[in-house]
Amino acid sequence: MVEGLRAFGLVAWMWIRSSLTYRTSFVISTLANVAITFLDFVAVLLMFSHIETLGGFGLPEMALLYGSASLALGAADLLLGNMERVGTRIRDGSLDVLLVRPVSVFAQVAADRFELRRMGRVLQAVAVLAWALPRVDVDWSFGAVALLVVTLVSGAVIFGAIFTLGAAFQFWAQDATQVLNAFTYGGNTLLRYPPTIFGRELVRGVTFVVPLAFVNWLPVLRLVGQDDPLGLPGWVDFLSPLVACALCGLGALAWRSAVRSYRSTGS
Amino acid sequence: MRRSALYLAVAGYGFRRYATYRIATAAGVFTNTVFGFILAYVFTALWSERPRLGGYDEAQALTFVWVGQALLASVALFGGGVEGELQERIRSGDVAIDLYRPADLQLWWLASDLGRAGFQLLGRGVVPLGVGALAFELALPADPVVWALFLVSVALALVVSFALRFLVGLSAFWLLDAAGIGAANTVLSTFFSGMLLPLTVFPGLFGEVVRWLPWAGMLQVPADVLLERRVGLGVLSGLLFQLAWALVVLLVGRWAQSVAMRRVVVQGG
Numbered sequence: 242m243v244e245g246l247r248a249f250g251l252v253a254w255m256w257i258r259s260s261l262t263y264r265t266s267f268v269i270s271t272l273a274n275v276a277i278t279f280l281d282f283v284a285v286l287l288m289f290s291h292i293e294t295l296g297g298f299g300l301p302e303m304a305l306l307y308g309s310a311s312l313a314l315g316a317a318d319l320l321l322g323n324m325e326r327v328g329t330r331i332r333d334g335s336l337d338v339l340l341v342r343p344v345s346v347f348a349q350v351a352a353d354r355f356e357l358r359r360m361g362r363v364l365q366a367v368a369v370l371a372w373a374l375p376r377v378d379v380d381w382s383f384g385a386v387a388l389l390v391v392t393l394v395s396g397a398v399i400f401g402a403i404f405t406l407g408a409a410f411q412f413w414a415q416d417a418t419q420v421l422n423a424f425t426y427g428g429n430t431l432l433r434y435p436p437t438i439f440g441r442e443l444v445r446g447v448t449f450v451v452p453l454a455f456v457n458w459l460p461v462l463r464l465v466g467q468d469d470p471l472g473l474p475g476w477v478d479f480l481s482p483l484v485a486c487a488l489c490g491l492g493a494l495a496w497r498s499a500v501r502s503y504r505s506t507g508s
Numbered sequence: 509m510r511r512s513a514l515y516l517a518v519a520g521y522g523f524r525r526y527a528t529y530r531i532a533t534a535a536g537v538f539t540n541t542v543f544g545f546i547l548a549y550v551f552t553a554l555w556s557e558r559p560r561l562g563g564y565d566e567a568q569a570l571t572f573v574w575v576g577q578a579l580l581a582s583v584a585l586f587g588g589g590v591e592g593e594l595q596e597r598i599r600s601g602d603v604a605i606d607l608y609r610p611a612d613l614q615l616w617w618l619a620s621d622l623g624r625a626g627f628q629l630l631g632r633g634v635v636p637l638g639v640g641a642l643a644f645e646l647a648l649p650a651d652p653v654v655w656a657l658f659l660v661s662v663a664l665a666l667v668v669s670f671a672l673r674f675l676v677g678l679s680a681f682w683l684l685d686a687a688g689i690g691a692a693n694t695v696l697s698t699f700f701s702g703m704l705l706p707l708t709v710f711p712g713l714f715g716e717v718v719r720w721l722p723w724a725g726m727l728q729v730p731a732d733v734l735l736e737r738r739v740g741l742g743v744l745s746g747l748l749f750q751l752a753w754a755l756v757v758l759l760v761g762r763w764a765q766s767v768a769m770r771r772v773v774v775q776g777g
Contacts, residue, residue: 263683263684265683265688266683266684266686266687266688266689267688268688269688269689269691269692270687270688270689270691270692271688272688272692273688273689273691273692273694273695274691276692276695280695280698280699280704281699281704283699284699284704284705287705287709287710287711288554288705288709290711291554291557291558291561291709291711292554292557292558293557294557295553295554295557296553358688358691414531414535415531416529416531416532416535417531417532417534417535418532418535419532419535419536419538419539420535420538420539422539423538423539423542423543427539427542427543427546430543430546430547431546434549434550434553438549438550438552438553439546439549440549443545443549
């Protein structure tokens with residue numbers, strides 16, 4: 242574990258140094274990354290220039306959803322987002338190089354082409370949250386703050402587990418990275434809007450099948466004092482850490498069996 | 509005459525190259541469909557709060573969503589295709605081979621990108637739009653003339669998109685690592701094409717300006733042709749708008765290409 246983290250750190254640091262070689266491009270891409278989330282949020286602001294509430298949520302509550310979803314995805318994307326590249330490495334055979342090194346393959350794949358500029362999304366999410374937190378109608382007791390912090394961490398872990406599952410899936414379907422995008426970027430798009438506006442089937446799907454609702458929907462609904470559209474018992478709102486742990490276990494199993502079943506393309 | 513046969517062949521290879529990746533295409537269709545559903549629900553909520561927002565009724569707004577998903581891969585509204593490949597070839601020096609060919613660099617890449625776009629229009633466009641039409645009440649026209657005009661507009665959208673991405677790719681001659689410019693291009697084309705929100709919803713002067721930018725020719729104009737929000741002279745002015753931007757950006761690309769050619773150093777070995 243410690244060995245793996247060390248390997249991740251070393252590989253990531255190597256890529257950071259390499260990206261700093263082209264300094265102009267690094268600066269532009271980091272700014273562009275901040276701008277991505279900024280313009281994204283401008284779209285939400287534009288919507289609210291025409292409306293007061295969407296699905297019972299005002300702008301501050303929407304910003305809370307937006308910031309929490311974006312921070313969870315941003316952190317996971319920074320640390321594990323490049324795992325999707327494993328499909329390319331399987332196709333061109335370069336995964337073999339990683340397998341023969343005496344270091345955790347997972348750490349190497351995760352840190353592969355580590356991009357510091359992805360901090361852009363994290364920074365923007367923090368800024369949106371900082372704007373939203375004093376404006377939402379929430380009694381910030383110790384419990385509420387703890388729930389928010391635990392939610393943000395669990396949310397990042399849930400997305401991280403999904404990236405891992407997606408990478409393991411690449412071992413079978415080598416050029417299906419797009420499917421992963423539906424759950425990660427698609428999930429992020431979904432979670433920044435209140436669950437009330439979506440069809441019940443969709444909400445059920447992302448609660449019980451792909452448990453994205455635990456990233457931020459359920460805890461945020463509790464914070465702002467709204468019931469979830471499925472009418473689940475109240476304690477479900479606190480299950481995010483458990484769901485995150487379970488998904489991690491699933492991700493670890495899938496990843497191990499994927500690596501074990503790997504056959505090189507040869508040449 | 510032989511020239512046009514050459515570029516036609518290049519376009520054919522572009523088409524076939526992408527047609528090879530069947531699983532990737534299926535995965536793309538899946539993702540476009542999922543995004544379509546998410547956005548369709550958001551737009552339904554938005555339009556039920558403010559009916560006739562941006563001049564669209566609910567069915568038109570939903571059609572806008574699904575047309576956007578159908579054109580996303582083909583018109584490269586998130587970027588991709590030529591720009592990444594060209595950057596990689598400039599960085600690795602393989603671009604020397606492109607320059608060696610008895611063909612024009614820009615036209616070669618245009619033909620190849622049109623081939624790619626043609627496949628993705630069929631491979632990743634038809635199914636999401638079909639699913640959208642089955643799941644939601646869309647405002648699709650019955651008149652085949654409207655569809656034909658829509659396809660002309662889509663073709664022009666492809667050229668505008670290519671011209672912009674070619675410029676982004678060429679920037680690698682100066683920056684070497686142009687991933688940053690690529691990311692910036694993705695932001696601009698997603699936001700200013702109307703992919704996040706139709707440009708007609710953008711308020712005031714900001715909205716006016718946004719609707720005159722080249723990215724408006726990538727989604728907003730084709731969608732408005734299909735939705736019959738542009739009819740008669742409106743269609744003509746829309747197509748001319750796209751054509752004008754296509755020519756301007758292509759010419760800028762041509763100029764940048766000639767400047768780049770003067771400074772290119774090909775390393776041997």
